[in-house]
Amino acid sequence: METAHRPERPSVRVAVELFGSARLAYGRAAVDVAVPARSRRADVARALAGACPELVGVAIREDGADLAPSYTFNLNGNLFVADEPVSLADGDALLLFSSLSGG
Amino acid sequence: MFGYNGRILVVDLSDSSSRWESLDSRVLRDFIGGAGLAAYLLYEFCPAGADPLGPDNPLIFATSPLVGSRLTTSSKFAVAAKSPLTGFIGDSLSSSFLAPELKKTGCDAVVILGRAASPTLLVIDEAGVRFEDAADLAGLGTGDTEAAVKNMLGRGVRVACIGPAGENLVRFASISNDGGRQAGRTGTGAVMGSKNLKAIAVKGGASVPVHAPDALRRIGADLTRRSLGDATEKYRNMGTVANMLVFNRLGSLPTRNFSAATFDGAEGVSGEELRTTHHVRNAHCANCTIGCEQIVVTTDGGKQSRGRMEYESSFALGPLVGVSDANAVIRASHYCDDAGMDTISAGATVAWAMECFEKGILTSEDTGGLDLRFGNADALAAALRLIAERRGIGDLLAGGVRDASRKIGHGSEDWAMHVKGLEMPGYEPRSLKTMALGLAVSTRGACHNRSSAYEADFSAHVDRLAVDERRGKITADGEDFSAVLDSLIWCKFLRKAFDDLYEESAEIYGHVTGWQTSADDLRKAGERINNLRKLFNIREGWTRADDGLPPRALSEALSDAPVKGVRLTRRELDDMIDGYYRARGWTADGLIPDGKLAELGLPLHAFS
Numbered sequence: 118m119e120t121a122h123r124p125e126r127p128s129v130r131v132a133v134e135l136f137g138s139a140r141l142a143y144g145r146a147a148v149d150v151a152v153p154a155r156s157r158r159a160d161v162a163r164a165l166a167g168a169c170p171e172l173v174g175v176a177i178r179e180d181g182a183d184l185a186p187s188y189t190f191n192l193n194g195n196l197f198v199a200d201e202p203v204s205l206a207d208g209d210a211l212l213l214f215s216s217l218s219g220g
Numbered sequence: 221m222f223g224y225n226g227r228i229l230v231v232d233l234s235d236s237s238s239r240w241e242s243l244d245s246r247v248l249r250d251f252i253g254g255a256g257l258a259a260y261l262l263y264e265f266c267p268a269g270a271d272p273l274g275p276d277n278p279l280i281f282a283t284s285p286l287v288g289s290r291l292t293t294s295s296k297f298a299v300a301a302k303s304p305l306t307g308f309i310g311d312s313l314s315s316s317f318l319a320p321e322l323k324k325t326g327c328d329a330v331v332i333l334g335r336a337a338s339p340t341l342l343v344i345d346e347a348g349v350r351f352e353d354a355a356d357l358a359g360l361g362t363g364d365t366e367a368a369v370k371n372m373l374g375r376g377v378r379v380a381c382i383g384p385a386g387e388n389l390v391r392f393a394s395i396s397n398d399g400g401r402q403a404g405r406t407g408t409g410a411v412m413g414s415k416n417l418k419a420i421a422v423k424g425g426a427s428v429p430v431h432a433p434d435a436l437r438r439i440g441a442d443l444t445r446r447s448l449g450d451a452t453e454k455y456r457n458m459g460t461v462a463n464m465l466v467f468n469r470l471g472s473l474p475t476r477n478f479s480a481a482t483f484d485g486a487e488g489v490s491g492e493e494l495r496t497t498h499h500v501r502n503a504h505c506a507n508c509t510i511g512c513e514q515i516v517v518t519t520d521g522g523k524q525s526r527g528r529m530e531y532e533s534s535f536a537l538g539p540l541v542g543v544s545d546a547n548a549v550i551r552a553s554h555y556c557d558d559a560g561m562d563t564i565s566a567g568a569t570v571a572w573a574m575e576c577f578e579k580g581i582l583t584s585e586d587t588g589g590l591d592l593r594f595g596n597a598d599a600l601a602a603a604l605r606l607i608a609e610r611r612g613i614g615d616l617l618a619g620g621v622r623d624a625s626r627k628i629g630h631g632s633e634d635w636a637m638h639v640k641g642l643e644m645p646g647y648e649p650r651s652l653k654t655m656a657l658g659l660a661v662s663t664r665g666a667c668h669n670r671s672s673a674y675e676a677d678f679s680a681h682v683d684r685l686a687v688d689e690r691r692g693k694i695t696a697d698g699e700d701f702s703a704v705l706d707s708l709i710w711c712k713f714l715r716k717a718f719d720d721l722y723e724e725s726a727e728i729y730g731h732v733t734g735w736q737t738s739a740d741d742l743r744k745a746g747e748r749i750n751n752l753r754k755l756f757n758i759r760e761g762w763t764r765a766d767d768g769l770p771p772r773a774l775s776e777a778l779s780d781a782p783v784k785g786v787r788l789t790r791r792e793l794d795d796m797i798d799g800y801y802r803a804r805g806w807t808a809d810g811l812i813p814d815g816k817l818a819e820l821g822l823p824l825h826a827f828s
Contacts, residue, residue, distance in 0.1 A: 137466070137491065138462075140492055141457075141492060187450040194469055217453065218679075219674055219675065219678075
């Protein structure tokens with residue numbers, strides 16, 4: 118039986134930089150993950166959950182489907198990533214930290 | 221009456237007298253308590269033009285309707301006076317056991333007037349008000365002072381006191397309570413020192429009843445549950461020191477007196493470093509389920525220093541002065557707490573002096589041989605001690621950066637990083653544009669807590685590197701929100717646990733007081749409190765020129781990735797200030813129209 122051809126979404130490798138509790142839980146400051154070139158926050162969170170199970174229940178929801186409500190991604194120190202898809206390129210940095218600002 | 225005592229205690233140190241005055245219920249409803257009630261009492265009791273360090277300046281301690289309710293994070297109080305740093309309204313919050321004990325003495329606030337002839341301990345307990353000689357306490361640090369007073373008066377006494385910095389009228393002196401918690405900003409400790417008031421001891425009787433205890437208990441249990449969830453995760457796990465590396469990576473960490481926005485030594489003084497190498501335990505204020513306090517200890521084999529650490533202290537005594545050794549930052553912070561000095565203003569003032577030294581404006585002769593360069597942790601420690609004791613160069617620096625730069629001149633005003641005389645906190649305004657506006661217009665000067673405008677910048681809602689029309693309303697709304705938090709009083713770290721702060725707080729306020737109150741009533745109270753603060757400042761000579769940022773922030777571009785080339789122009793800031801005044805319904809000059817005053821019922825003179 119012939120299977121339908123589904124073009125694969127191009128994948129890029131990004132560095133997820135970890136801060137605060139996420140860094141303490143994983144024990145390292147950054148991790149590389151492969152994600153679709155056009156990703157939503159949840160896409161990156163799922164990839165990250167696969168690469169770093171230590172982050173599940175800390176910065177990633179228990180079901181691994183998205184970030185925990187109090188966490189956020191920032192792209193290259195410039196753009197806070199909301200629910201909409203963003204374009205990512207090889208070598209981009211996604212900063213993962215608590216969205217509870219201030220103090 | 222439920223939730224309130226309905227009266228204040230007025231103490232006059234000049235003749236050792238005291239009296240009770242009843243509070244109109246309209247005042248309580250309009251200004252709630254805490255920072256709002258303190259602002260109202262300051263407006264009423266402080267004569268226009270009063271010398272901040274003179275006997276006419278009232279020193280006010282205000283509790284709130286939620287104090288004593290046992291609701292999580294509600295054990296807080298406000299301190300207010302005309303600020304010796306700014307000449308405008310000064311207020312600060314602190315927390316823990318002192319707040320419920322003060323309320324149990326039967327007052328909603330204490331207003332302290334006059335000046336004692338010699339060092340005095342004010343005792344407020346069930347027996348009444350007493351004035352004890354405090355000559356033996358003179359010169360003691362805050363820790364020893366508190367211990368001595370408790371030893372003298374016995375179990376259950378709660379103490380607020382000043383250290384040597386307050387006694388020596390350091391203009392950014394703080395007031396300490398409950399083992400080192402600080403009412404830190406705006407120099408209320410100097411006001412206390414000017415009154416020869418070394419310490420206040422309180423011991424109360426019965427708690428103030430609430431109107432609907434069963435309903436309050438149910439809501440309180442739910443709030444406690446939420447306080448242990450995602451909405452407080454950062455504070456519970458790492459505390460505010462988690463900010464350091466994030467701010468550094470975003471180019472928002474003020475470094476070497478705001479000459480840079482990233483610090484190459486940030487890892488060494490980061491929250492992560494403190495947690496892994498110096499952390500002892502987390503601590504809680506009274507009735508708090510969050511427990512944000514990080515108790516840390518030095519680990520370098522030198523004289524051990526152990527106590528609290530939070531972001532603002534670690535920023536001001538670390539990156540701002542170029543120090544990357546966590547042990548040095550811990551020692552400096554704990555010294556400030558014990559001497560009774562605001563860590564932000566202390567660090568910012570030393571940072572200004574370091575820049576003056578590196579530019580040759582201050583010399584070794586001026587500093588008494590101190591090599592006061594950025595990164596010199598020993599010089600930082602020595603400078604802090606000189607400030608607290610007002611010796612040598614410390615006498616100049618004890619006035620804060622505005623005062624010191626005016627005396628030194630040579631262009632040093634350009635890098636005196638303050639707004640209205642209050643030194644700037646750890647948020648780089650050029651790369652946090654909403655925060656820039658919040659700092660510029662705050663009635664108490666460069667303050668991060670009275671608008672929380674940074675929240676928008678650390679989100680996808682705005683472009684933090686650009687300005688736009690919305691920032692005025694965001695800042696005004698943030699100020700009103702904060703005023704309600706600070707008046708009820710909730711800890712700011714609980715704010716995300718509410719689905720709707722105004723709706724939920726109105727219900728809780730109703731259960732506490734028995735007064736039907738809506739979300740709009742509270743929202744309006746927040747606006748009223750901020751307008752009254754502004755009204756106080758206008759009475760003290762405020763003009764539009766007082767709303768702004770220091771020259772450095774408006775003339776120099778940032779130089780480090782990811783914010784290289786980012787700047788904030790005077791025009792951009794002026795446009796945001798215009799938008800803020802419009803959002804407030806004020807004139808283009810920032811004055812409050814009569815119609816707005818009437819709408820808010822201001823000014824209200826309940827004692828006339």
